[in-house]
Amino acid sequence: MSTETAKARPADNRVAPxxxxxxxxxxxxxxxxxxxxxxxxVFAAPAVFTNIDIYKAFAQTTPQFxxxxxxxxFVVITGEIDLSFPSIMALGTATFCLLAQAGVPWPIALTxxxxxxxxxxxxxxxxxxxLNIPSLVITIGTSFLFRGLELVLMxxxxxxxxxxxxxxxxxxxxxxxxxxxxQTLWMIAVxxxxxxxxxxxxxxxxxxxxxxxxxxxxxMGVDVVSVKTRAFMLxxxxxxxxxxxxxxxxxxxxxxxxxxxxxxxxxSVFLGGTSVFGGTGxxxxxxxxxxxxxxxxxxxxxxxxxxxxTQLCFGLVIVLSVVLQTIIERRIRRQSITGR
Amino acid sequence: xxxxNNGGGKAVPVIELRNVSKTFGxxxxxSGIDFKVYPGEIVGLLGDNGAGKSTLVKTVMGFHRPxxxxxxxxxxxxxxxxxxxxxxxxxxxTVYQERALCEKxxxxxxxxxxxxxxxxxxxxxxxxxxxxxxxxxSEHMGFTSAAVHPDxxxxxxxxxxxxxxxxxxALYFDAELVILDEPTMGLSLTETKKTLDxxxxxxxxxxxxxxxxxxxxxxxxxxxxxxxLDRGKVxxxxxxxxxxxxxxxxxxxxxxxxxxxx
Numbered sequence: 001m002s003t004e005t006a007k008a009r010p011a012d013n014r015v016a017p018x019x020x021x022x023x024x025x026x027x028x029x030x031x032x033x034x035x036x037x038x039x040x041x042v043f044a045a046p047a048v049f050t051n052i053d054i055y056k057a058f059a060q061t062t063p064q065f066x067x068x069x070x071x072x073x074f075v076v077i078t079g080e081i082d083l084s085f086p087s088i089m090a091l092g093t094a095t096f097c098l099l100a101q102a103g104v105p106w107p108i109a110l111t112x113x114x115x116x117x118x119x120x121x122x123x124x125x126x127x128x129x130x131l132n133i134p135s136l137v138i139t140i141g142t143s144f145l146f147r148g149l150e151l152v153l154m155x156x157x158x159x160x161x162x163x164x165x166x167x168x169x170x171x172x173x174x175x176x177x178x179x180x181x182x183q184t185l186w187m188i189a190v191x192x193x194x195x196x197x198x199x200x201x202x203x204x205x206x207x208x209x210x211x212x213x214x215x216x217x218x219x220m221g222v223d224v225v226s227v228k229t230r231a232f233m234l235x236x237x238x239x240x241x242x243x244x245x246x247x248x249x250x251x252x253x254x255x256x257x258x259x260x261x262x263x264x265x266x267x268s269v270f271l272g273g274t275s276v277f278g279g280t281g282x283x284x285x286x287x288x289x290x291x292x293x294x295x296x297x298x299x300x301x302x303x304x305x306x307x308x309x310t311q312l313c314f315g316l317v318i319v320l321s322v323v324l325q326t327i328i329e330r331r332i333r334r335q336s337i338t339g340r
Numbered sequence: 341x342x343x344x345n346n347g348g349g350k351a352v353p354v355i356e357l358r359n360v361s362k363t364f365g366x367x368x369x370x371s372g373i374d375f376k377v378y379p380g381e382i383v384g385l386l387g388d389n390g391a392g393k394s395t396l397v398k399t400v401m402g403f404h405r406p407x408x409x410x411x412x413x414x415x416x417x418x419x420x421x422x423x424x425x426x427x428x429x430x431x432x433x434t435v436y437q438e439r440a441l442c443e444k445x446x447x448x449x450x451x452x453x454x455x456x457x458x459x460x461x462x463x464x465x466x467x468x469x470x471x472x473x474x475x476x477x478s479e480h481m482g483f484t485s486a487a488v489h490p491d492x493x494x495x496x497x498x499x500x501x502x503x504x505x506x507x508x509x510a511l512y513f514d515a516e517l518v519i520l521d522e523p524t525m526g527l528s529l530t531e532t533k534k535t536l537d538x539x540x541x542x543x544x545x546x547x548x549x550x551x552x553x554x555x556x557x558x559x560x561x562x563x564x565x566x567x568x569l570d571r572g573k574v575x576x577x578x579x580x581x582x583x584x585x586x587x588x589x590x591x592x593x594x595x596x597x598x599x600x601x602x
Contacts, residue, residue, distance in 0.1 A: 201462075201463060202464065206454075208449065212442035217453070218424065220455075221425035222454050279442065280444055
């Protein structure tokens, strides 16, 4: 009898590996949003959006915050947030300017700036990971600290960064390469390096584990403090890169550099499908999302729509995408692979 | 005094704790624990809730650092910079009570957690980890290769399957000493049987194990020696030959009531 019942119910737990859609759902989703938005722009203002100039415009400006979004993705995957990167951009670039003005050769001055960025990240990471202070709270504090230090150092004045004075910097960070905006080439290069770092190194693997369940990670020998600290240091270094690039683009280092970068950057990370709860996220998502946010800005203005609509449009795209992502994610999870 | 060879003719313990205490704030979880596991030996750890079993395990694993004065020896060598990574590097693996999985991650990431395989270039060898994970799942966990895929996230698995991942993970790395902290908790009858068979196999393979379980009927048949913990202290150590299961149960009741064995 019992064998009958067993036979009557054959092993029906045979399942396929998770589908491509399931594994890359959120990344495909954001790419879909990007394409849909682009098409609507093309329909709204064909004259503008069939012209290459508009693409050049936002290919120059988007990476200024997009590069930081790529690095910030690491910190968000570990379950933390960094709100101090705009100040690190400024402090790092100020370091570069001061060193360069003191006669230090530019490569060394730039290295010095990166070291300062890494140190800022180390301070953030140590306070968050070692002392267990919530990152939302402490990076607001360090944000004022770094900004304040920069303003004191610069005495509140800016520094011109002309092409005559810094030809090498302009060649690296401003001059297009065969017509392609160099900023976007930087963004692609940083994205490739960070993709490998996140998906093909032990550090990257640990970033996911730490964000998913820090206790489990520790029990299995992952150094949670070091992983989080390194993620914050990465944001620090990349923020300085973006800061120098942005300043060179504007031929001038403003002591207020970084103002207005905070929300764009964070929105890119979340719009890209990285979970605020930690443990999941992708570089591809942040990359595409940064360009979507960059395109909204450029698109609205050049489509001749009143610039007051920019924020409204921002809000709609971000809120709708995140809501859709969440719904799709739940859908996918409900048809759970083993049927449980 | 040489610490490398204690006990004369007797084998050197794989792991030895001497006078280990652990205090969390005002709570003393362990006090003055002396604990040894010899090669090829299965040691049972019994005790009520809060007796300090899990704290002891996490101290052996390097997750908790003992209070000063406590010493940890691995194969007779005193080790001062004890850490989880160090313990795992020396071949101590644990199946934790709480399983220690990262549930949003695919199975292969959990299987190789903290000890990811790398290529010669130092990059993660994701393909090899997927393939190895798939092999281990069908060979050791009894999954038909189609049933569960290495890329499935752990959340989608049943309790027994999750435990399977945790056990396979401990086994795969050819551990010298496997610690099982309440491995049968929440498992079905067949899954429990499989787990107990696994413990017996550890001994057959000449490896050591520490086996912790609330259920004395699970523990007694598979172990060689038993430690009874009570309120952070070793209340008694028995060779299985010295004590029957009934005597043991009686003593455990006695300990629970009075806090002493005598």
